[in-house]
Amino acid sequence: MLFTCPRCHYTFASADTPAMCPDCGHNRVVPSTDVEYDRFYESTLAVLREEAEPGMSADERNWTRVLLYLNRPRASYFTAAFLRGHILDATPEITLDTYKSMRWEFLRKVSADKAALAAEKIVEPEYMLRDGAGAPVVANWERFGLALQTLYAFETPDPHAVPGTDAVQAISLERITENPTEAYNRFIRAWLGLVSESSLRRGVEL
Ligand SMILES: [Zn+2]
16 A cells, blocks of 8 residues: 655555655654545556657547546546456447547536636637646646646647647547557556556455
C-alpha cells in the first residue's frame, strides 16, 4: 500500500509500515489518503504514457490523454473493469461504442469549461506558446478547467495553434479500435497492471 510522510509529504509504496520516511527521515509515516493515491498514480501513469508515446500514433497520443482525464481516480476497481472489459478483452465494436460515448462526454465537459471561462470573462488565446516540455503557456491557465487543459495539451500539426473541438472530432477512433499500435496496447496493459496491483494492495478483489 501507499504511505505518506506528514512532514515532507513524500508518497511511496511499501508492503509494511516503515519506521521512517525514506526521503527526509521523519520518524512517522501514515497511510495515504485517496487524494494522495490519485496523485501518486497520476504521476506514475504519466511516466508510463511517456515511455509508450514514441510508438503511438498522434491520434493515440491525444486519445490516451482523454482516457486518463475521464478515468479519475485512475487506480480504482472501476478503471480496472473498464480497461479489461471495454478495451483489452472487448471486440473492436464494443470498444468503438465505448470510445464514442467517451468522446461525447469529453466534448460535453470541454463545453462546460469554456462556458465557465466565458462567465469569468476570460478570453481563450488565438495562438499559444509552449514551454520546453511542450506544455501550453497560457494566461489564467489555472482557471481553464481540467477538460479544457487536457484539450490544450493535444498535439496539433502547428504547435502554436489552439486545439479546438474539431481536434477531438478528428481523432480516428475506428483506427484506434481496429488497428491499435503495439505501444498503445502496451500502455493500456501497463495501466491495468498498475491498477490491479494497487487495488489488491488496498484489499479490493478484482
Ligand atoms: Zn518525509
